[in-house]
Amino acid sequence: MNSRRRYAIVGTGGRSVMYFNAILEAYRDHAQLVGLCDISPTRMAWYSRLAVEHHHLSPVPRYIVGDFDNMVREQKPDVVIVTSMDSTHHEYIIRAMELGCDVISEKPMTIDAAKINAIFEAISRTGRKLRVAFNYRYAPVASALRELLARGEIGRILAVDFSWVLDTRHGADYFRRWHAQKDKSGGLLVHKATHHFDLVNWWIDSYPSTVFAMGDLKFYGRKAAEVRGEHYTYDRYTGHPEAQQDPFYFPVDGSSAEYAWATLKELYYDAEKDSGYIRDRNVFGDHVTIEDTMAVMVRYRNNVVMNYSLIAYCPWEGYRVAITGNRGRAELYVKHGSHIIAGQSDRELAAAQDQGLVEQLRVFPMFGTPYDVKIPQVEGAHGGGDTLILQNLFLPDPPPDPLCRAASHIDGAASLLVGISANESIRAGMPVQCDRLVRLPCV
Ligand SMILES: NC(=O)c1ccc[n+]([C@@H]2O[C@H](COP(=O)([O-])OP(=O)(O)OC[C@H]3O[C@@H](n4cnc5c(N)ncnc54)[C@H](O)[C@@H]3O)[C@@H](O)[C@H]2O)c1
The missing domain is CATH 3.40.50.720 (NAD(P)-binding Rossmann-like Domain)
Known part of the structure; x- marks a missing residue:
C-alpha cells in the first residue's frame, strides 16, 4: 500500500x-x-x-x-x-x-x-x-479511425473536413458560466476545439502550420438576442419564476425536478457565497465574449488541408469527419446523447448517452466497395474515452499503447496552436503562421 x-x-x-x-x-x-x-x-x-x-x-x-x-x-x-x-x-x-x-x-x-x-x-x-488528458483519443471510435489511417487504408492523407455541432442543452451550458468569457477559457476554439484539433494532429500525424479563421457571436449573448427582438429581464435563471417558460431555463438551487441533481446545488449554488461563481447565467446576457459560430481553415506541415466548423446552438450534438486520401475516404459520424457534463453523475451521463449515442465509421475505397468498421463498445463518458484514459493514467503498468494515445505537453500545445492562431486570425482578419506564436520543439 x-x-x-x-x-x-x-x-x-x-x-x-x-x-x-x-x-x-x-x-x-x-x-x-x-x-x-x-x-x-x-x-x-x-x-x-x-x-x-x-x-x-x-x-x-x-x-x-x-x-x-x-x-x-x-x-x-x-x-x-x-x-x-x-x-x-x-x-x-x-x-x-x-x-x-x-x-x-x-x-x-x-x-x-x-x-x-x-x-x-x-x-x-x-x-x-x-x-x-485528451480523453477523446481513447474513445474506441477515434482510436479505430487512427488505426485504419495508420494502416494506410485510404492511402496518403490529403484533406480533412470536420464539422462539430453543440446543441442547445450541453452547448448552451458553455454560455452560462466562465467558459463564456474569452479571458477565462480562450473561447470555444481553445476550450472545446482543443479536443478536435488534437484528434486531427494525431489522426494525420502532423502539426498545423497556417490557420485562417472567422468567428461570430450570432445566437447567444445580449446583442444577438436583441437583434431578434428578444429582451430578457433576468441575468440568471435561479430565483426568477418568469424564466420558467424559457427553453434555456436552468435553475441550480434544486427548485426544479428536472435540474435537481444534488451536485448542481451543492457544488455550485451553495458555493456562490465563498467563490462568487454563478453557474446559471442567462445565455443571452452581457457576460458572453466568445464566439458561437466558427469556421477555420488549416494547412498542416505535411500539406494536408482542413476545413473545420464549430456551431454551438444546434438541435443535435455530435460531429462528422471526412478524411480523404489518394486511395479512398473515411467518414466518421458520431451523434452524442445530449447531456450536461459537469454536475451529472456518471450513471445519469451513461443513461443519457445510451439513449442517444450513434457511431458510424465507413470507409470508401477509391475504386472498391464501401464498408463499415465495427466499433468496440466501452462503458463510460466521452464514448468510453474516460474509462480507458483513467486506466492509462493510474495503472502502474498500463496495457501497451501502440496508438500512442498518451498526450504530452507538445501535443497539448500543438492542439492549441490551431485555436490560438484562429483567435488571432479572427482578430486580425488575416491568415496566421503558427510558429510565429509558438515554436514547437522538434519531434
Ligand atoms: N476532458 C474533458 O472531456 C473535460 C470535460 C469537462 C471539463 N474539462 C476540463 O476540466 C476543467 C474543469 O472543468 P469543470 O467542468 O470541472 O469546471 P468547473 O467550473 O465545474 O470547475 C472549475 C473549478 O476551478 C475552480 N477555480 C476557479 N479559479 C481557480 C483558481 N484560481 N485556482 C484554483 N481553482 C480555481 C473553481 O472554483 C471550480 O471549482 C476545465 O479545464 C475543463 O476544460 C475537461
Missing part, C-alpha cells in the same frame, strides 16, 4: 469527480488522494464529505488557493492533477513542477501563446513531466 502514488487535485468543480472517484475507487490500490485545492471551501468540503461518507476514508486535507505551495510541501504529492478554470492551468502546472511534482492537466493545457511558452520553459528548467 505504501507504494501508492500520491495525488493532489487543484480545481474541485464538476470534472474533478472523475479523477476523485478513480483514485478512491477503481485505482485505490495504486493511488491515494492527499490534498484538494480550490478557491471554494464549500466545494472542497463537498468532496471531502464524499470521501468520508461514501468511501469511509478520513477527510481529505483542503487548501485554499493561496496555500497551494503549502499543500505541496505538507502533503508531498507525486502528481498534481489540474482541473481548475482554464485560464489558471498554467499557474498550477508551472508551480507544481517547480515544487518537484509531475502534472496531469485537463484540456486545454492553457489558453494563449505566452502561457504555452511559459509552460515549455518550466518543463525544460525542472525536467518534470506533463500529461494532457
Whole structure:
C-alpha cells in the first residue's frame, strides 16, 4: 500500500469527480488522494464529505488557493492533477513542477501563446513531466479511425473536413458560466476545439502550420438576442419564476425536478457565497465574449488541408469527419446523447448517452466497395474515452499503447496552436503562421 502514488487535485468543480472517484475507487490500490485545492471551501468540503461518507476514508486535507505551495510541501504529492478554470492551468502546472511534482492537466493545457511558452520553459528548467488528458483519443471510435489511417487504408492523407455541432442543452451550458468569457477559457476554439484539433494532429500525424479563421457571436449573448427582438429581464435563471417558460431555463438551487441533481446545488449554488461563481447565467446576457459560430481553415506541415466548423446552438450534438486520401475516404459520424457534463453523475451521463449515442465509421475505397468498421463498445463518458484514459493514467503498468494515445505537453500545445492562431486570425482578419506564436520543439 505504501507504494501508492500520491495525488493532489487543484480545481474541485464538476470534472474533478472523475479523477476523485478513480483514485478512491477503481485505482485505490495504486493511488491515494492527499490534498484538494480550490478557491471554494464549500466545494472542497463537498468532496471531502464524499470521501468520508461514501468511501469511509478520513477527510481529505483542503487548501485554499493561496496555500497551494503549502499543500505541496505538507502533503508531498507525486502528481498534481489540474482541473481548475482554464485560464489558471498554467499557474498550477508551472508551480507544481517547480515544487518537484509531475502534472496531469485537463484540456486545454492553457489558453494563449505566452502561457504555452511559459509552460515549455518550466518543463525544460525542472525536467518534470506533463500529461494532457485528451480523453477523446481513447474513445474506441477515434482510436479505430487512427488505426485504419495508420494502416494506410485510404492511402496518403490529403484533406480533412470536420464539422462539430453543440446543441442547445450541453452547448448552451458553455454560455452560462466562465467558459463564456474569452479571458477565462480562450473561447470555444481553445476550450472545446482543443479536443478536435488534437484528434486531427494525431489522426494525420502532423502539426498545423497556417490557420485562417472567422468567428461570430450570432445566437447567444445580449446583442444577438436583441437583434431578434428578444429582451430578457433576468441575468440568471435561479430565483426568477418568469424564466420558467424559457427553453434555456436552468435553475441550480434544486427548485426544479428536472435540474435537481444534488451536485448542481451543492457544488455550485451553495458555493456562490465563498467563490462568487454563478453557474446559471442567462445565455443571452452581457457576460458572453466568445464566439458561437466558427469556421477555420488549416494547412498542416505535411500539406494536408482542413476545413473545420464549430456551431454551438444546434438541435443535435455530435460531429462528422471526412478524411480523404489518394486511395479512398473515411467518414466518421458520431451523434452524442445530449447531456450536461459537469454536475451529472456518471450513471445519469451513461443513461443519457445510451439513449442517444450513434457511431458510424465507413470507409470508401477509391475504386472498391464501401464498408463499415465495427466499433468496440466501452462503458463510460466521452464514448468510453474516460474509462480507458483513467486506466492509462493510474495503472502502474498500463496495457501497451501502440496508438500512442498518451498526450504530452507538445501535443497539448500543438492542439492549441490551431485555436490560438484562429483567435488571432479572427482578430486580425488575416491568415496566421503558427510558429510565429509558438515554436514547437522538434519531434
Ligand atoms: N476532458 C474533458 O472531456 C473535460 C470535460 C469537462 C471539463 N474539462 C476540463 O476540466 C476543467 C474543469 O472543468 P469543470 O467542468 O470541472 O469546471 P468547473 O467550473 O465545474 O470547475 C472549475 C473549478 O476551478 C475552480 N477555480 C476557479 N479559479 C481557480 C483558481 N484560481 N485556482 C484554483 N481553482 C480555481 C473553481 O472554483 C471550480 O471549482 C476545465 O479545464 C475543463 O476544460 C475537461
